[in-house]
Amino acid sequence: MVDRRLEGKYKFLQWLTIAIFAVLTVRLITLQLWEAPVYRTKAKLNQFRFLPIRAPRGDIVDRNGKVLAANKIVNTVSIVRQQIDGKDLDRTINKLAGLLHDVYPEIDAAYIKRQLEEHQSRSYEPVVVKRDVSVEVVSRLEERRRDLPGVVIGKEIVRYYPEGTLASHLLGYIGEISKEELENRQNENYKLGDLVGRFGLEKQYEKYLRGVDGFQQVEVDVSGRPIPHSDLITVNPKQGDRLVLTLDGDLQKVLEASMDKALADLRKKGLPGRAGAAVVLDVRTGAVLAMTSRPNFDPNLLVPPVSDKAAQEYLNPPGGADPTMINRAISSKYPPGSTFKPITGMAALESGKITTEETIVCKGRYWLPPFTKCWRVHGTVDFFRAMAVSCNVYFIEAGRRAGVDMITRVAHEFGLDEKTGIDLPGEVAGSFLTPEKKEKKYGPVVEKWYRQKQDELEKEYAGRLARAKSERERNDILIQKKYAERDLKVWYRNKYNQDAKWQPYDTYFMSFGQGSNEYTPIGLANYVATLANGGKRMRPYLVQRIEDRNGKVIARFRPEVVRRVDISSKTLDTVKQAMREVAGGEGGTAAWLFNDLPFKVAAKTGTAESGRGDGLYHGVFVAFAPTDKPEIAFAGIIECGSHGSESMGPVAKDVFKEYFGLNKLQQPQEQQTKTGAGNNLPAVRQPSQTERPRPQRPPVSGNQPEPGTTPAQPPQQPGNGTTPPVDGRQQDGQQSDTRPPSGDQPSGGVPGAQP
Amino acid sequence: MLGLSLLVLSSATANIGSDPLFYVKKQLLWIVLGLFAALAVISVDYTKLVRYQHLIYGILLVLLAIVMVIGHASHGKQQWIALGPFLFQPSELGKIMVIICFAAFLVKRQGELQRLRDLIPCFLYFSIPLGLVVAQGDLGTALVFIAICFGMLYLAGARPALLLKILGGSLALAVLALALHFSPLHLPLPLEDYQIKRLIVFVNPYWDPQGAGYNILQSLVAIGSGGFWGKGLFHGSQVQLNFLPEHHTDFIFSVVGEELGFLGAGFVLFLYYIIVSRTIRATFEAKDLFGRLITGGILSMWLFHILQNIGMTIGLMPITGIPLPFLSYGGSFMLTNMICVGLILNIHLRREKMLF
Known part of the structure; x- marks a missing residue:
């Protein structure tokens, strides 16, 4: 019996208990009945x-x-x-x-x-x-x-x-x-x-x-x-x-070793010798046989986790260093220098403005303003000779006659302003300047300059007018202002004409590969390959087939003709022949290098303004071989490598020697094992075997400079290409309106006197 | 209930040690010991215990003090002493002792508990053993002591409103202290950081799912995934794969929930309700205040244990690490509870003098 007086407490405790158990039960129900599926999943996730x-x-x-x-x-x-x-x-x-x-x-x-x-x-x-x-x-x-x-x-x-x-x-x-x-x-x-x-x-x-x-x-x-x-x-x-x-590992090794040697040699001479790129293509298919870029890296060191050292060296190089993580062969653009001359030559020949018989006299300077210097006095030269000795005067004249439209049309035919479409990420397209592009690029700059000058003039005269003491003085000032405005307008027109309008010298600079010409090594290689194979522009490719893990071929990539260049085969053959003169003709800029090879090489050397300072020139080199029945094409560049023939030429030579089996002949065993491996290289190399017995070319003689030691001065080029200084050297507006709008003010600073 | 304990334990401890029945056997031994202890307790008239109030209080303090000196530490608490092959936890038996002597203490102040001033000696009397328990780092038992204290004061005739004020006030103070502790002031608290974390993380276990919130989450997953029917004994993945920590002691209810489902867990709740409700009855049918206070103390203890333990496994209460009466593995605790049963029976049997 519960005590009466305690009944309240008794009831309270009973209800409290019921409440507590009710709360627990309700919670249990929600957990186990309502939310059970959620927790069941969670338990599974825990468990498995x-x-x-x-x-x-x-x-x-x-x-x-x-x-x-x-x-x-x-x-x-x-x-x-x-x-x-x-x-x-x-x-x-x-x-x-x-x-x-x-x-x-x-x-x-x-x-x-x-x-x-x-x-x-x-x-x-x-x-x-x-x-x-x-x-x-x-x-x-x-x-x-x-x-x-x-x-x-x-x-x-x-x-x-x-x-x-x-x-x-x-x-x-x-x-x-x-x-x-x-x-x-x-x-x-x-x-x-x-x-x-x-x-x-x-x-x-x-x-x-x-x-x-x-x-x-x-x-x-x-x-x-x-x-x-x-x-x-x-x-x-x-x-x-x-x-x-499509890559040939052995060829790649030779290319890289030779490239490293070339860079090391440059460093010995006190040049930077760090960066460069080269591409070797099979001209018949567009297959990439070898390709390299410097500085390079060891991909093993970038397999995560990456050590701090590798990360710093490769991925985050200090400012000023040549970055490693860029494939310069496809992602960097360089001025082609004289390797562009075959394009100019084709433009002139194709338009009928020059013939191979015609000769031009090189007196060391071109005869029209800005009287661009040639790198030496070549005397009387015809097309072949001009190509062989890389005469600027001849090709400026050829370019002038062909005209910028024709030159850019040919360059476009060879795809120099497009991506080649190689199966690698990060390719960039080359570019050249055209009259339209020049105006579009520099027109607004001049316009802006003009507006600025107008504002300055307004301000100046507003101040003077405010300070004027008499009506007469004011009138004088207003008249002066009118004149000043007229002068400025003339100045502006001249400047616009010169800076934004296409000028004859723009064509001249383009003719020998300067100006705003910039191409990738793969673009240059593909252009040379196209020239070599008779005008078929192929898409360069690296992967020939993909096999699944059972060896079944799941994708096959075949040679692909992107375009047939619209240039007569006669012109193409003439230019090829001229390039043969470079590597084999008397006095050819690369003849000293390739003379001892048992097969014929056609090439073009280039020494391009790097824009990185005085005396720093990129060495550019393009070549293909054999001349008669071309198989491979080479294009390479060494940043600040000076003369292409000296820096990049030997690399091309090593590659050709390897490709045509000259290295292998000294190691017959190795070649046998390679043959046994069932590859198609021996067949490819056959031309070299047939050419081998031929007598070697007689050593070059005559007025030819000593190979390799030629202190050939780099072609004198206008300092800023087609980018004339916009700041306006003509501070005196009065003077400028009496002068002809162009010519007297060459942007390159070449003296106005004709030699 | 005891049978259920053995059954669930056999599953919960099957993956511990080489003998899967090791814990079950030990638990059984303690149950038997407990039964004898209960019988022994029944046979002595509880009214005689009043005389030993001071002795019991003394023993209690000594025991609690001894454990501080020679005790074994476990989980950051120092609350065990070795008795031969057994580890013994004096704070468990201390619960009974504190109930008995506090009951005797309150009997003497019958009817004099109306004012706050009257309560202060009671709190002082209680605070010494409580302080010792806190010093051992056993927060859960400390809370149980507090629950016992207030429950008994309520039954002894203290004004409920006053008790509620004190309780609410201290709770507010505790929250304030916690807030200050985590504010830039870093108020120093007599608690370890892990204890504080466990205290507050139940509000949202995802604050620290790998740390303090881990136990709650795993317990929720265990109980929730049990569903209505449960996964069956020995088939709870949370238990058997050890995702659920302390599953044979503090989280035994989660084992019931996972393996026996709502059916089993609900049944356990029902049994507890019967026990508690019978205890309430016994409390109010006791023949004198002393008996009523003892049963009331035990009632407070059990009710708090049940609410706190089950509440924590289902995310309603903070984790304080106190076991579930009759179900959890643990010798001292089982013995304590059996003695409590004995005491309640003792008091209930003597509700009318004629019986003996």
Whole structure:
């Protein structure tokens, strides 16, 4: 019996209890009945984990099957954050850093912490500290396993470039997908931490190379460790497709070695000798046989995680250094210099304005303003001779007669103002100036200058008028102002005419490859290849076929004619013949170099204003061989390499020697093995075999300068190309209206007197 | 309830240690011990306990003090002493002792608890053992002590409004102190950071899903994923794969929820309701204030344990780490609860003198 006096309390306690249990029950009902499906999913997510199995990327091999990019299995040291207590983390990191630091100096505690911070989203996933750890280090870590909670040593497949730096700009490199990319490529099944192609072929053919990741569904316990024998489903990864390139690995090696030597030689002479690019094309197909860019890199060092050293050297070079991560062969534009002369020549011949019989006398300067200097006095020259000795006077005259429209039409026929369409990311189109482009570019500049001058004049006279003391003085000032306005207008018209309108000298400069002409090495190579093969402009390509992991060909890339140039074959043949004179004719600018070869080479040298300072000229060189039945074309440039014949010419020569088997003849064994490999090179090289027995050309003689030692002064060129100074040298407006609008004020500062 | 405990424990501890029944056996041993203890307690007339008030109070303080000196630390708390092969937790038995002596203490002040001034000695009397428990770092037990204190004061005749004011005031003070602690002032608190974190994270476990909120989240997932029927004993992935921490002690209710579903969890709630409701009845049917205060203290203790423990597993209460009576694994606690049962029976049996 409950005491009466306590009945209130009794009831209160009973109700309190009921309330408490009601709350608990209601909550239980919502959890277990309403929200059960949500929590069931969460429990599943807890329990099962999809462990991704990274697919090996597809191999990249050259035309002979030589492996350029592959995969290898490496030991990887990672940290699984979830398996370390917070307080142990720092200690573990320091310990691990201590154990790795002496072998891999780039790893210290700060570096590991940064890696963890950058990948902290999922604490149960391992964060890679170092890939490709040596066996010694692995055993060192294993011994101290107890001190290193959460440190995991696993095997992993990583990208591997067995040839190191070879063809680095072509192959590219891979990097970890960024958050932005992940958002942009949502429907492509990428996930955080995936590696994607970042540059070159790795980027261009990413969707083929990446393969399909596999996974393993396992049951895991709370620390993320798979429970033994619990793999429920395993889907094996599928390796990416294999790229078979048109590239010839041996030729590429020769090209790169020769390029390095050329750069080293320049450095010995005190020139920068750091940057350059070269391209070798098969003229019959447009296939890229070799291509290089300097400075280059080792893509192995860019496989994540990237060490600070590699990141700084390659990805974030200090200001002023020549950047590495640009394929200069396709992404940098250079003035072509004299290698443009064949275009001018074709324009003149095709328009019928010159004939091969006609001669022109070179007295060391052109006879029309601005009286551009030739690089030496060539005397009487015809077309072939002019090409061989690279006479500026002759080609200025040829260009003048052909006219700018004809020159640019020919340049356009050869695709110099377009991208070649090579299968690499980042190609830029070359460019040249035309009258329309010049006006569009510089017209507004002059207009702006004019408005500014008008404002100044207004202001000046407003001030003077305000200070005027009498009506008469005011009238005088107003009259003066009228005159001043008239003078300024004349000044402006002259200036506009000169700066924005096409001037004869613009055509002259263009004729020998200066002015605002800028082309990529691949553009130049393709132009030479087009010339060599008789006018078929091909699309250069690097990948000839793609095979899936079973070896089945899933894509084949065939030679593709982009355009047939609208130039008569007679003209083409004449120009080819003239280029042959460069490399084989008497006094040819590159003859000294190619004389000893058993096959005929056609070439054109170039020494182009770099715009980087006095005396710094880019060495440019284009060539093809053999002259009669051309097979390969070469174009190369060395930044600040001075004369193309001296800096780049030897590189071309080495490439040709390798291609036509001259190097191989000294190593017959090697050639045999190559033949055995079933490639088509021996057949390709046949012409050289037939040409070999021919007697070598007699050594050059006569008035020809000594090969290689010619202190040939660089062609004297107007300093600023077609960009006349806009600031206006003619400070005195009164004077300018009495002068002819052009000619007397050559932008290049060549003295006005005719020699 | 005890059978259920053994059943659930057999599943909850199947993945711990080499002998899957190790914990079940130990628990069974404690239950048997507890039954004997209960029988022993029943046989002694509880009214005689008043005489030993000071002795019990003394023993209580000594025990709590000893544990500070020679105790084993676990989970940041120092609350165990080794008794032969067993680790013994004096603060558990302390609950009974504190109930008995506080009951005796209050009996003497019957009818003199109307004013705040009258309550101060009671709080002082209580604060010494409470202080010792806090010093051990056992926040959960400290809260249980407070619940016991207020429950008994209420039954002893203190004005409910006054008690409510004190309780509300201290709660407000506690919240204020926490706020100040996390403000730039960094008010120092006698609590470890992990305890504070656990106290507040239940409001939103996603503040720290890998840290302080982890237990709550995993418990919610366990209970929620159990659904109506449950996954069956030995088949709860949250339990068996150790996602759920402390699943044989503090989070035993989550095991029930996951493996036996709403059916099992609801049944457990029902059983607790019966126990509590019977205890309330026993409280008010006791023949004297002393008996009423003892049962009332036990009632407060159980009710608080149940509310707090189950509340924490379903995200209603902060995590304080106190076990669930009769279900959780733990020898001292089981023994304590069995003695409590004995005491209640003792008091209830003697509600009319004629019986004996």
